[in-house]
Ligand SMILES: NC(=O)C1=CN([C@@H]2O[C@H](COP(=O)(O)OP(=O)(O)OC[C@H]3O[C@@H](n4cnc5c(N)ncnc54)[C@H](OP(=O)(O)O)[C@@H]3O)[C@@H](O)[C@H]2O)[C@@H](O)CC1
Ligand SMILES: Nc1ncnc2c1ncn2[C@@H]1O[C@H](COP(=O)(O)OP(=O)(O)O)[C@@H](O)[C@H]1O
């Protein structure tokens with residue numbers, strides 16, 4: 001599991017760890033990890049040019065000590081001070097190692113190979129001052145190819161929410177972070193500003209509480225997957241029912257079935273438009289019609305009958321996935337007719353979540369973590385906000401973020417496949433929170449596998465799911 005913590009959680013853990021260490025020890029660990037990451041990126045130090053952008057806190061201290069180490073190895077290191085009060089010991093170390101120090105935002109005669117963003121870390125307020133933006137543009141102009149390495153977090157993003165409320169923030173190629181991931185490393189749009197995130201172990205782990213946000217890794221998914229035993233039969237493995245597709249969107253029914261029919265349950269039933277049923281049977285001869293199910297997927301590619309399909313699914317005493325058109329017919333909180341709670345996963349994209357919350361789409365896109373949490377609480381259901389780092393929020397406040405995907409997955413019908421897949425995982429016995437986060441992981445991994453760095457369509461994503469599961473289990 002990849003764990004991400006908040007600023008307050010990190011500071012409390014740091015205090016506990018520091019109590020047993022000499023002063024400055026943690027910064028030395030952080031700086032050494034940072035310097036080694038830079039050495040690996042530059043493939044050495046001698047003859048390489050590195051510029052440090054240095055703010056007034058410990059984030060600047062990390063950059064200065066790392067710069068000292070790089071200068072001792074033979075790199076030409078320049079520090080640009082963006083503060084009146086830089087970390088004193090760090091500055092002295094850099095000077096003693098032969099590093100140069102200057103102020104101001106003037107462009108250098110020659111661009112460096114790499115810029116280290118030590119402007120602010122977890123203590124930073126969102127946004128950057130104008131002089132800082134100017135210094136950044138002078139040393140790493142957009143499109144120049146200068147590698148940007150953020151220390152701990154890209155300066156200017158909001159660390160605990162993943163928001164980027166000010167347009168001015170660093171866009172890093174690599175972020176080197178310490179002790180644990182921060183929320184901004186996982187949650188978009190801040191996560192997109194991090195580039196590749198590298199974690200340096202500074203001994204914080206024993207002092208950290210339960211994470212604020214987590215991201216499943218392959219081993220976690222493998223441990224959660226439903227799998228057959230010698231005693232299994234098709235009914236004991238679970239049966240998923242799909243009520244999706246319509247005369248207008250027959251393909252969505254086929255794709256939801258394709259996601260459900262990836263072999264993770266014993267049987268798939270399709271209930272819906274007769275013309276879609278004929279095409280489903282042609283494409284998936286193993287799919288059957290009306291009967292008992294252990295979970296429903298409802299709404300993908302639905303028409304004006306999606307409300308009736310949702311009510312029919314809710315009337316069954318089983319968990320369900322509510323997608324697309326069916327989301328428009330949901331009341332908050334999600335309940336059966338008698339008022340009983342229902343184990344449910346809602347799978348909106350940003351526009352659909354905006355409608356569920358009665359806000360603008362841009363608001364959801366800007367504040368994905370809080371929006372998903374708010375919807376989960378209001379609807380008393382697990383909410384999966386689809387996007388490049390999909391957010392899975394539990395009504396009790398827990399959140400998982402999915403990082404297995406590829407931008408090639410942004411393709412029509414991909415969401416239908418996901419809805420069917422999560423329905424199958426529910427039918428296989430997973431709790432809604434696990435079904436949603438395991439489903440998102442498998443779906444993203446299947447897209448990555450099918451894509452191999454190139455284009456994919458939703459049909460190929462569904463077809464790749466068994467291959468991904470096989471890789472996980474063997
Ligand atoms: N905790 C740990 O486990 C470890 C922490 N470590 C490191 O310490 C970092 C945290 O350091 P920190 O607490 O000194 O805060 P930091 O992020 O440098 O920022 C505060 C300074 O920035 C300023 N400032 C604020 N916003 C600004 C803005 N938008 N634009 C411009 N300036 C702004 C603010 O000054 P102010 O403006 O408030 O006067 C203040 O001077 C952490 O991220 C990691 O790198 C590692 O060494 C070891 C393990
Ligand atoms: N930039 C992106 N990177 C990775 N995955 C993405 C990106 N944009 C969208 N996705 C994924 O693609 C799928 C799109 O689903 P959705 O918007 O419902 O499309 P459709 O309704 O056409 O099926 C979701 O699983 C979403 O998480």
Ligand SMILES: [K+]
Pocket residue numbers: 059117118119120121150151152153154155
């Ligand atoms: K930084």
